[in-house]
Amino acid sequence: MRDFAHEIEQRKQAGLYRTRRLVSGPQQPELIADGKSLLSFCSNDYLGLANHPRNIDALTNALPETGLGGAASHLVCGHHQSHHQLEQRLAAFTQRSAALFFSTGYMANLGVISALAGRGDTIFSDRLNHASIIDGCILSRARARRYAHGDVAALAAMLAETSGHKLVVTDGVFSMDGDVAPLKDLARVCKAHDALLVVDDAHGIGVLGPQGRGSVLAAGLSEDEVPVLIGTLGKAVGTSGAFVAGPAVLMDYLVQKARTYIYTTAMPPALAAATCASLDLIEADDPRRQHLSELIVHFRAGAEQLGYHLMPSQSPIQPILVGGNQETLALSQALEQQGVLVTAIRPPTVPEGQARLRVTLSAVHSFEQVDRLLNALAQSRALLPGSDYQKTVAV
Ligand code: PMP
Numbered sequence: 001m002r003d004f005a006h007e008i009e010q011r012k013q014a015g016l017y018r019t020r021r022l023v024s025g026p027q028q029p030e031l032i033a034d035g036k037s038l039l040s041f042c043s044n045d046y047l048g049l050a051n052h053p054r055n056i057d058a059l060t061n062a063l064p065e066t067g068l069g070g071a072a073s074h075l076v077c078g079h080h081q082s083h084h085q086l087e088q089r090l091a092a093f094t095q096r097s098a099a100l101f102f103s104t105g106y107m108a109n110l111g112v113i114s115a116l117a118g119r120g121d122t123i124f125s126d127r128l129n130h131a132s133i134i135d136g137c138i139l140s141r142a143r144a145r146r147y148a149h150g151d152v153a154a155l156a157a158m159l160a161e162t163s164g165h166k167l168v169v170t171d172g173v174f175s176m177d178g179d180v181a182p183l184k185d186l187a188r189v190c191k192a193h194d195a196l197l198v199v200d201d202a203h204g205i206g207v208l209g210p211q212g213r214g215s216v217l218a219a220g221l222s223e224d225e226v227p228v229l230i231g232t233l234g235k236a237v238g239t240s241g242a243f244v245a246g247p248a249v250l251m252d253y254l255v256q257k258a259r260t261y262i263y264t265t266a267m268p269p270a271l272a273a274a275t276c277a278s279l280d281l282i283e284a285d286d287p288r289r290q291h292l293s294e295l296i297v298h299f300r301a302g303a304e305q306l307g308y309h310l311m312p313s314q315s316p317i318q319p320i321l322v323g324g325n326q327e328t329l330a331l332s333q334a335l336e337q338q339g340v341l342v343t344a345i346r347p348p349t350v351p352e353g354q355a356r357l358r359v360t361l362s363a364v365h366s367f368e369q370v371d372r373l374l375n376a377l378a379q380s381r382a383l384l385p386g387s388d389y390q391k392t393v394a395v
Contacts, residue, residue, distance in 0.1 A: 206236025
């Protein structure tokens with residue numbers, strides 16, 4: 001048998017060993033993890049809706065009517081009217097013709113990409129796209145080409161030299177850097193080269209754009225310009241699952257072809273009802289988004305003053321670039337000793353030499369809590385010797 005224990009040991013030596021924490025109680029900034037009370041800056045619950053009483057009520061009120069389990073796949077007998085209502089709600093929310101409800105964002109990306117591209121086609125993917133997009137490209141058996149992060153000119157040159165069906169895929173907000181894709185330019189170039197544009201807005205839905213409708217509408221782009229929009233529901237929406245939204249004919253095609261939609265049990269219908277409730281809150285609650293953007297400004301000013309290297313992100317994802325794996329782990333541990341939880345993100349999730357602390361802010365954080373994080377960062381600054389740290393800044 002292959003020496004798995006040895007491979008695990010090697011990972012430990014390289015500072016790449018991954019662990020899980022045991023969380024008890026609900027997801028909220030004051031988190032109980034491994035029995036300790038920690039102030040968390042790790043979750044993707046950007047609006048604090050994962051634990052909102054109205055969403056919890058919507059779930060429990062729906063349960064007696066829908067039962068618990070999905071019990072069958074959508075195409076057999078699992079497509080409940082709660083799923084149907086959510087799809088209509090998602091289409092209206094994203095201002096698109098139709099939507100399709102998937103079980104997770106990971107499965108949506110796998111299913112959509114492998115349904116829309118196949119052998120003989122070419123997929124163009126931003127170098128920093130999420131792992132589920134990369135896996136979707138592999139699964140599709142299409143030729144996959146990566147373009148430099150956000151480099152629309154490089155993409156245009158690649159598109160110009162390619163014939164046949166072309167698919168361009170990008171994160172809307174990049175999950176590990178927090179920056180927004182140049183969506184307007186991408187849409188223009190895709191139109192010029194007859195390529196189908198797919199945007200995975202996992203981190204933009206709920207947070208960006210008018211009433212939280214996401215990065216595509218924030219950029220003023222229509223369904224015609226961005227035909228395929230993917231969003232997850234387990235982040236700012238605070239529930240679980242994902243969706244694809246776009247022209248009705250495309251949704252119909254995905255029902256025929258997307259294997260991760262067809263060959264899996266439908267999500268619990270009550271969860272769809274809770275998601276509708278959460279979308280109501282998102283549309284109505286601009287003060288939540290306003291508070292979140294004020295926290296982002298406050299955090300950035302404080303961390304930059306301490307000499308930490310931030311990335312050009314205006315989103316709730318605010319990574320602190322450190323560089324080395326061990327240094328990043330040491331910084332994360334130092335924060336934890338002060339009661340603050342920020343996860344170290346290391347390769348292969350991010351490029352080699354660009355390990356970082358991924359700080360995520362939420363509308364349910366207070367200014368006082370962000371100050372606690374800044375104080376802990378101030379206490380730990382000595383862990384990053386000035387000159388070495390400056391070198392990583394140039395990465
Ligand atoms: N796309 C992106 C950009 C993501 O960051 C993630 C989750 N980290 C996903 C897709 C997967 O979504 P889900 O968690 O719903 O599977």
